[in-house]
Amino acid sequence: MVFELLTKKLQEIVKKRGFKEPTLVQKLGIPPIISGKNVLLIAPVGLGKTEAAIIPIFDLWIRNKYKPISILYITPLKSLNRDMLKRLLWWGNELEINISVRHGDTPSYARKMQAELPPDCLITTPETLQAILPAKKMKEHLKNVKFVIVDEVHELALSKRGTQLTIGLERLRELCGDFQIISLSATIGSPEKVVDFISGGKPMEIVKAVETKEIKIQVINPKPIPSDISLAETVFTNRLTAVRLRTVHDLIKNHTSTLTFTNTRDFAEILTSRLKQAYPNFPVENHHSSLSKEVRIRVENEFKNQKLKSVICTSSLELGIDIGSIDYVIQYMSPRQSSKAIQRVGRSGHELGRVSDGVIISTDIDDIFESAVVARQGMAENLEPINIHENALDVLAHQIVGISRDKYRVSLDEVYRIVKRAHPFRNLTREQFMSVCRQLENLRLVWLDEE
Structure with a gap:
């Protein structure tokens, strides 16, 4: 078994964590990582990708006792940083590996502490990495980096933030020499492009661990009923909008925990407001990156503790933040891309053996046709290729x-x-x-x- 490649100490910790058998991504990913190869790990959400990357890295750390900071864990979002810190602290406490987080919200006293007593593993964002590269004390600690893990690399590859990170990693190489790089990605249409993007011209092995999983995406254009007239008057809107509002409410009501995605922050706010106006005390809240950290954390915790039936959100909850079990996903209007449809619907039922179940609520004839194509292409895993920003x-x-x-x-x-x-x-x-x-x-x- 693949866990037998690990040190005895780490094998015991893995058992203590409840891992009886490795998942497919762990079976395929741990051997090349522990042998020192650069790896792109591709797997859906919830199948143990993070552990497939971090367990062999921690094993190498145990064997060599590198100086801090030896491990960098880079995620695209501050909220993912927080979530990853909670997940990795357990391992750190068991293995006596000091783990800390650094991003734009990190208080000054914590930053000073990191400069004086650097952690073994630093969780950060692309922007914060580049902010600490010129810093006098942090620069000295970054000279010890041996491993870089880039989470949600498919998301970064699509943006100029990712383009910026590629030079940031070259600046890091100027400090510490070469390092082993592990990139984690959801299912993508062109993994070779992602390898080119993130590898820095070094060899990188692609590990695809796409286990057979049923994904259901329904496309609906709801029809009006007589009560929609009074609903439209209540929320001061037209009848067709009221039809969709009622449909969203009924779908949320009939499921235990639902993520409702919209394509913009403004519409997430509007939809939440209208649901509360039409159905007082209905347990929903919105979530997007413009809200304060305190509000986002409160909403995430309330949803995880089942105090909320649904969170109306944008891409802020599209990635792998742990907000508990989700049994249904609503996408209001076409998500425009099959990869986004799969990523969002894949947030539901993401444990092995469960069906990822979701619906796209379309608004007009063009949206119906687009949604149908997006859903069909997504379920067939015909995903859009990654388009990288060049010479920005x-x-x-x-x-x-x-x-x-x-x-x-x-x-x-x-x-x-x-x-x-x-x-x-x-x-x-x-x-x-x-x-x-x-x-x-x-x-x-x-x-x-x-x-």
Whole structure:
């Protein structure tokens, strides 16, 4: 069994945690990671991806007792940072591995403590990593990094935040040399592109652990009933909107715990407000990234403790934050992409053997057709390819300033070399690079000596 590859101490801890048998992703992922390979782990939510990455890394740490900070765990969201901290602290306490989190909400006293007494494992975001790279004390600790885990890499690969991270990782390599990189991803349409994106040109093994799992996505365009007229008057809207509002209410009422996704923050607010107006005391709340940390944590906990029947949310709950068991997913209007449909509906019934069950509530004829195609393509796993932002000059400008802060005085050739190592900038011309440098000089953000 794959757990037999681990040290005796870690085998005992794995049993104590309740892992009797490894999941498929753990069977396939642990051996290459423990042998030192860079790995892209692809598996749906809830099948033990995190443990498949962190258990072998902790095993290597036990064997070698690396200096802190030796492990970086990067996630796209602060809320994922918090969730990951809760999950990893148990392992850290059992194995005497010091684990801490660092992001924009981390108080100053905690930041000072990390600089003086660095953790063995630091959980952070792409932006915070780049904020601590130039910091005098943290820079010294980052020289000890041996492992980098990038969670939800498919989400980062789609955005300029991810493009920025690729140069950030090259800046990290300038400090610590090479490191083993483990990337975790949901099911994606083009894993080879993600490997190119995150590997830094190093060999990376793709491990697909997609276990057979039934996914049901229904598309409906609800029909009006007589009571919808009075409902429309109650919430000051038209009859067709009232039909959809009633449908959302009834679906939530008929299930134990439902995530209701919308495509924008504004609409999440509107839908929540109208549900409460139409059905007073109905236990729903909204959740999106513009809300305060305290509100988001309260909503997550109330849903997890079944005080809420549903959370009306955006992509803020699309990723793997632990909010308890979910038995149904509502998507209000087409999610536009089959990959998003699968990711969102996959939040329900994500334990092995359970069906992921969801519905798309469409609004008009165009939305019906689009939703039907998205649902069909998603269930067939015909997912959109990843489109990476290449030669993003705004990102480049930010990173040139960052590198100049890392090194204070650095040659143009060296900056160009570091940037070009990042896959999204592999085709960057010298002329483009110099144009951005000169603009930064005009803005007095850097000083150039071209002689």
